[in-house]
Structures are given as structure tokens and as C-alpha cells.
Amino acid sequence: MFLEMLALPFNVKDKIEPEFFSYPSKSMEASVEAVERIINYKFRNKKLLEEALTHSSYTDSASYQRLEFIGDAALGCALSNYVFLAYPSLDPGQLSLIRAANISTEKLARVAVRVGLYQYVRHNAAALDDKVREFALAVQEEGDSVLYGGSVKAPKFLADIVESVAAAIYVDCNFDLQVLWVIFRGLLEPIVTHEALQQQPQPVTLLYELCQKDGKHVDIKHWRKGSKNIASVYVGGKFIASGSSDEKEIGKIECCKGSLAEAVI
Structure with a gap:
């Protein structure tokens, strides 16, 4: 039962008895073993994890793009089950916000950095290394409390890697959503809660909501x-605050944070 699963009452290794084994290529053996240790899961079909750790720039083998497709949906479904059971009194809109915060690009990219997944990804795009290095430094300085985007935009491919690893697990365990959640909940910790979202509302959304209640029009110019x-x-036609960043969305969030800090609403 999923309710029992929330308390992690069973041993995943006891639940999954491998029926067959498929081994990775020699060049990826060490990476596959390292990631298995990180996620605390042993693959039956290790080729799945090899694929999940292959960027599209590496053209000699299948990339993670196909797995990413199902990983996004599987994580979303697992989170939906969790928040539905954990918050029986919340409405669908509130549940959606909690789910989205826990599987956002920002959240998943930070997971990839925190557990060190990227170092095991094979690719042929040197620019990726620079983006990850810049983002990792920002994460190190900011910690886990950033919900809506820090000083550096989260590289989407980092989130894609996490989704692909999730998909590899999901397929390997015969599409067992319960097993996927048991394994991935630990990686997603700390889980973004309803209380955390109340304490840190999304700045852009909050600004629009507060202004709408007061009958004021909000205009954000870029x-x-x-x-x-x-x-x-x-x-209301009056300049309040501005924000800047290398990334458009981060600049938007920063200017809305500034507007809220001005307490003009």
C-alpha cells in the first residue's frame, strides 16, 4: 500500500528480485557503479542507467532524451500521490503548487549538483562544464532554501539527468511507482512543504495576487x-523596482522581490 510506503517499511532489495542482467559498456562501468551507490539501487538492466547518463552531444550511443520523457511523468505522478495523501485538506491548486516546487527545474538541478550526478555524465559539449561549475558555486553559497531561482539560472540539462535516472529506475523495476518513490524521496530531501511555500510564496505570483486584491494593475517590462x-x-503606472540578471526569468523574479520589499501593495 502506498500509505505504508510513505513510512518506508520495507527493503527495496527484498521487493525486487532481478530476473536478468544487462551490463554497461566498459567505458561506463565505473560511472554506473558510482551512481548506483549514490541512489542506493542496483539495476538489473544497467544499460538503462548508462543511457540515462548519456547527453545528446555524445552521438556514439543512445542519449537520455527518451528516458527523460517518461521520467518527468513518473516523478510527477509519484509526487502527486505523496502530496494527495500527505495533505488531505488542501485543494487541487495548493497540491499542484507543492508538486511543482518539488519537481521544478530549479529543484532537480540542485539535486543533481548536491549528489554529484553530473560528473558521471558522458558528453561532447565543453560548454556544459562551465554552466555546471557556475551553477554549483551559486548553490554552494545559497544552500537549499532557494525555491524560485537563485543568482544563476538552473541548467535544464541537470534536471533532465535527474528525470532520466528516475525513469531508468522506474523502467528497471517494472514500472513500480512505489519503488521509485522510496528511492527518490531521499534524493529530493528536503521536500518542499506546504508550510515552506506559505513562508516563501512565488514572488511574481504573490505580487499579482496582492495587486489584484487592491485593484491595482501590474506591468513588468523587459x-x-x-x-x-x-x-x-x-x-498602477508607477515605477516600483527593477532587477537584472543574465537570465530573463531571474531578473523578473528579482524585480518582483524588490517590489514586495517596498511594501507598496
């Missing part, structure tokens, strides 16, 4: 200045 994306907030 433009570029050199390499920076600038965003400015106008409430």
Missing part, C-alpha cells in the same frame, strides 16, 4: 542592457 536582462515593475 529589456536588455549589454549582457544583462533588465526587468522593471510598474504598479
